[in-house]
Amino acid sequence: MTVYAIIGGTGLTQLEGLSIRQSLAVDTPYGAPSADVQIGEYAGKEVLFLARHGHPHRFPPHQVNYRANLWALKQAGAEAILAVNAVGGIHAAMGTGHFCVPHQLIDYTSGREHTYFADDLEHVTHIDFSYPYSEPLRQQLITALAAEGVGYSSHGVYACTQGPRLETVAEIARLERDGCDIVGMTGMPEAALARELELDYACLALVVNPAAGKSTAVITMAEIEQALHDGMGKVKSTLARVLKG
Incomplete structure (x- = not known):
């Protein structure tokens, strides 16, 4: 049976309903993770949970x-990663509250520690990253979203920007010309690192605001927080369906 781990992003710093059996403070060669790895039961299945941005x-x-x-x-034993990401919508279909299960990504970040294959190597290692997300895991998310009856897109290109500021109108126009459908700040190097560790990885993206220039309104944190509040219940029920199989 696959051991799933959920990485919670903005709006999901803790998984309500998770019956925690153990909280692991894992020591790694790369320093401390954002938070302890919580091990417990969710939707009747054993699952690991980690808050990407820490808790709080x-x-x-x-x-x-x-x-x-x-x-x-x-x-801690994870074999497959379900990554939850809050994103901005670029494509017209990606309105606030819409879900996307991206099939591709473009990395616009810089200066991040992005690989395990960096120091004291006996030989250079390259990973095949042509298709950054696990297709079987993507299909599990898509099936769960369809069963939930929510608005979703089964494909999309995720643009990962540096942050923490939001993008300019001109930057979003560039991302759109590049073929990007959604924009976030945490999709990379997370996906690539999972591939290096041979972990299946897929992203469940919730659109929480129109990207810059895609609305006449000013983007506010209040708007984003409301979209997160409204969407987290659907995120949790979708994850529960995946875990139940």
């Missing part, structure tokens, strides 16, 4: 220790 939410996207987070989950 304190690590901005560019300062998350992605290497420690993924390493800690692997050490």
